[in-house]
Amino acid sequence: MNKLFTLSLSLLFVTAIEPAWAQPAAREKKYFKILETTFNEQQAYNTVWFVEQRWRLAGNSGFNESIYHVEKILQQAGYKKETNGEATGTLTYRIEKRPMSRVTWEPVDASLFIVGEKEPLLQFRTNRNMIAMYSASTPAEGVTAELVYIGHGSAKELEGKDLNGKIVMGEGGIGGVYGNAIKNGAVGALAYSMPAYTQPSKNTNSIQFQGISYTDSLTQKWGILLSWAAKEKLKVALAKGPVTVKVVVNTKTYRAEELTLVANVRGKTRPDERFVFSAHVQEPGANDNASGVGTLAEMARTTAALVQKKKVVPQRTITFLWGDEIVSTRRYIVDDSIRAKGIKWGLSLDMVGEDIQKTGGTFLIEKMPDPSAIWTRGKEKHTEWGGSELKESDMFPHYFNDLLLNRCLFEASTTGWVVRTNPFEGGSDHTPFLMAKIPGLLMWHFTDVFYHTDADRLDMVSPIEMKHVAKSALATAFLLTSADDKTATALVKDITRNALQRLQTEYALSKEAVQAGKEKAKEQHILEVWRDWYIKALACAIDIPAGEAGRLVKEAIEKGQQQVQEQTANYISQL
Structure with a gap:
C-alpha cells in the first residue's frame, strides 16, 4: 500500500429502517455457505508465509518468485496457460513480461556500527528495512567516517557546509537527506523519519522502508534508515563529542523484466464483461501486501473449484491480477481499449489480513467518491494520513459502494467481524479503475502501527481475517457476474x-x-x-x-x- 490514506467508519444504520444486509438474496446465502467450506484460509496463510519472506520490488528475484509461486497454485487449481492472446477456455492464465525502463534492486545485507562498540547498532538480519531502496553497495570492508548531524537535511541547512568524506545523519525522509548531502560531498546518509501513528517511542526498533533516487552504477551512494532507538543512541553519542561510524552495505541492481500475472474465469454468456480483482506483489511486508497476494491466490483456487463442480456459473468473466501496484492495473485497463469497455467493476485487495488485536488496523472499504468525501461529518472520519476534500464534480455515483458493504456486513452479522468504511482517498490499485471511469473499490486495514515497517511480519496476519475478506469479495463478484432479474x-x-x-x-x-x-x-x-x-x-x-x-x-x-x-x-x- 502506497497511499496517503484515510480511515472512516461505516454507513450508519438506524432502527427505523431495516439494514439491507438483513435480507440477503437466496443466491447470496448459498454463496456464503459454499465459500465457508471451500475457501481454505490456511492455504492463503501458507502463501503469505512464502511471499513475506522475500523483499519484493518489481523485477527483482523476490517479486518474481512470488509470481511464479502463485502460478503453481493456479496450475494445480486447473488453470491452463495461454499461448497466444486471451484464451477462450474456462480457466486460463498468462504471465505478461515487459523489459523495465530502469534497473531493479534488492537488498542482501547491511550493518551499522559505532566505531569502538562491539555490537552493531543496526543489522539487516534483524531489521530488513534499514537499507534505503536503490542504495549501492559499499566496499566489502565497509565505509568508516566521521558522522555529522545535519538537522532535517534541507538544502538551506547544508548551504556552505563541507561534507566531503563524511557520513551525515538527518531527521527527515531519506530521499531529501541523501540527495542534499551527496551534493555536498557526503559518502552516505543516515536518516530517521517515522510518523507518529507508528508509535516509534514504543516500537523503538521499527523502521519504515523508503528509497533514494537512482542515478547510475558509478555515482550511486547509499542510505541507511534509522529506528527511533538507533537515532536516539547516535544523538546521545554526538552530544558527548565526535562520533565515527562504520557502514557495510551489500545490494544488487540489475536489468530485469516486470511480470504481471493474469488469470481468467471466463463468463459463459458475456465473457467480454468482467469483474477484475487486483493485488500488488511489491513491498516487503506480510500484511502489505503478501496478505493480498495470498488471499487472492486462494480466491482464484476457490473459484476454480466451484466452477469445476458447477456450484458457481459466472455469466461474466472474473479476472484475477497480480503485479506492480497501480502500474500493472493501470496497464491492464489502458493497453486494451476494447477490453477496458467490458470492465464493469474493479476491486483491490491491499493489507487484507491484519490481526487487528496486534496491529490496531480496522478492516475498511474505501468508498468511491461520494458526498462523505466533501462533508466528512458524524461518524465519517479520516485516518492519521488525512484525506483531501473533494468537490461535487469529483463525485462517482454508483451502487458498488453499498453492494460490497452489504456483503461484508452480512458476513459480519454472524461472525463478529468488524466492518467499517472510509471516504475516498486513493493511492492503491482501485485508483486506475476510477481514473478510467470504472467503478473501483479498495478492501484494506488501517491504522496499522506497523505499516511499512520491518515489524509487518507473518505473526501480524490473521487467516480468519483473510477469510472474511475473501468470502465477502467473492460473494460480491459471484452475484454481479451471474445475477438474474x-x-x-x-x-x-x-x-x-x-x-x-x-x-x-x-x-x-x-x-x-x-x-x-x-x-x-x-x-x-x-x-x-x-x-x-x-x-x-x-x-x-x-x-x-x-x-x-x-x-x-x-x-x-x-x-x-x-x-x-x-x-x-x-x-x-x-x-
Missing part, C-alpha cells in the same frame, strides 16, 4: 434501503447543525447532493443483471428513486 431486484432493494438509511443519518446531522446556528440552505444542499448521488447510483443498477434487465429490475429502480426523492423532500421541509 430476481437477484438483481433484491440487490436494488438493498441499495434503496442503504440510500434511505444514509438520508436519515444526514438529516439528523443537518438538523443538529441548523439548531446550532449553521446555515439552513447549506444543510439542505447537503441533503440534495446525497439525494442526487443515490438517484444516479440506483440508475446504474440497470447493469446488475447478467443479461438485459427485465421489468422487475426497472420497476425496483424507479421505485427506489421515487422513495429517495420523497424522503429527501420530507427532510428538507422539516429543517
